[in-house]
Amino acid sequence: MSNKQWMIYGANGYTGELIAREASRQGLTPILAGRNAAAVAALGEELGLAHRAFGLDDPIALAGELAEVDVLLHCAGPFSATSAPMVEACITSGTHYLDITGEIAVFEHAFSQHWLAREAGVALCPGVGFDVIPTDCVAAHLADVLPDATRLTLGFDSRSGMSPGTAKSSVEGLAGGGKVRKGGGITTVPLAFGVRRIDFGDGEKLAMTIPWGDVATAWYTTGIPDIEVYIPASPGLVKKVKRLNWVRPVLGLSPVQAFLKGQVGKRVTGPDAATRERQPTFVWGEAVNARGDTRVARVKTANGYTVTIDGAIAVSRHLMDNEVEGGAYTPSKLVDKDLVTRLPGSSELTIDNA
Structure with a gap:
């Protein structure tokens, strides 16, 4: 070096x-x-x-x-x-x-x-x-094999807990709503805007959209105009997240943000080494062009942290x-x-x- x-x-x-x-x-x-x-x-x-x-x-x-x-x-x-x-x-x-x-x-x-x-x-x-090396590499590979793709969907199945910093960022993100890219521009949509079944590499699961970083970065990597990102979610979790859309303006208030972040500070410590060791992550991507041609990419990685x-x-x-x-x-x-x-x-x- x-x-x-x-x-x-x-x-x-x-x-x-x-x-x-x-x-x-x-x-x-x-x-x-x-x-x-x-x-x-x-x-x-x-x-x-x-x-x-x-x-x-x-x-x-x-x-x-x-x-x-x-x-x-x-x-x-x-x-x-x-x-x-x-x-x-x-x-x-x-x-x-x-x-x-x-x-x-x-x-x-x-x-x-x-x-x-x-x-x-x-x-x-x-x-x-983990934000965003695996998904970014998947996006780049898909763009290479389907260069005329118009729609890119990415996702990952990770069972890892959150660090305090990640949890606090997630609290901020709730107030901002969901994010997808449409026609090359980033658009605000309801939380859990998209729901579908996906095999990330460990069996098919119900999944929902999240405002993940690739909504921004994958466009700079691939130029594909429509981008969404998914994670697995139980039917119950999807319902809970959708309900948050009704109170989303309240979630952005400073006192509410301060309270929620305070709770994170008290309750979240981040996964220990043993937990990280036994929890790999499955990363998936799908590219589709205007004719409906589809390519699917998968890679298994170590724990996100x-x-x-x-x-x-x-x-x-x-x-x-x-x-x-x-x-x-x-x-x-x-x-x-x-x-x-x-x-x-x-x-x-x-x-x-x-």
Whole structure:
């Protein structure tokens, strides 16, 4: 690996710490950083890694903290609040930006900064974890085998629990409603807008649409105009989610958001190592063209958090070891469409005619 400087910001969070520990195990030496000075210092001293503490409130000071950093892996959510200032600072400081978000608005903001990043020679690639490496690679493969596809449906079957950060992002997402892409544009639809049966790779199951990051990213990867993302859901869960449409405006109120996020903080800890080890994920995609020709892709991966650990490190290594043009990327465009199959625990990706 090159001698470029790599920083993990938010290294003291659930996922950031997992990434930091695995990076250290692999002999890598990222700088650990975050807002909680005591927690970052404790982790840095335990792992024998350099560490810093700083916030995101002062753009000039933030860019200064990144001045000698070549690659930043941003792990401090909620990314709806933290990503934009970090992206701005990275463009100013000439630092490549990666994060592990799954939030549609964060992806859209990053791509809105494409030309500024290109001029600065800075790569922006949000979503270098389970959100959205596996589904993005599936989308890229499907676009290659059916280049005239007009409709792309993606999905995954994961039994993993959530980290606190992911759960808080999900609370924010409820208020925003469902999201799909129609005619190339992102459209707000009711929660559980689409319901269908899907075999993700582990047997056919009822599934519903969710506002997943690929609603944004898959369009930049494939150019396919209509995109939806599904996860398995029991009939009872589908009914509960549909009922939330009646109270969705209330879910967006600040006191309600604060209460729900407070409950997350008390109740959610994230899956432990044993849970992650025994819970793989099945990823699926379907592309259809105007004639009705259909291609279906599937790949089995490790647990979503394990994919995030390995994927984030793999893409960070890619930027450390290769020169890339500035601009906004999806993971399959920055690295390649086979990235998912090279991650530990992944199967081969298969494509069939439906």
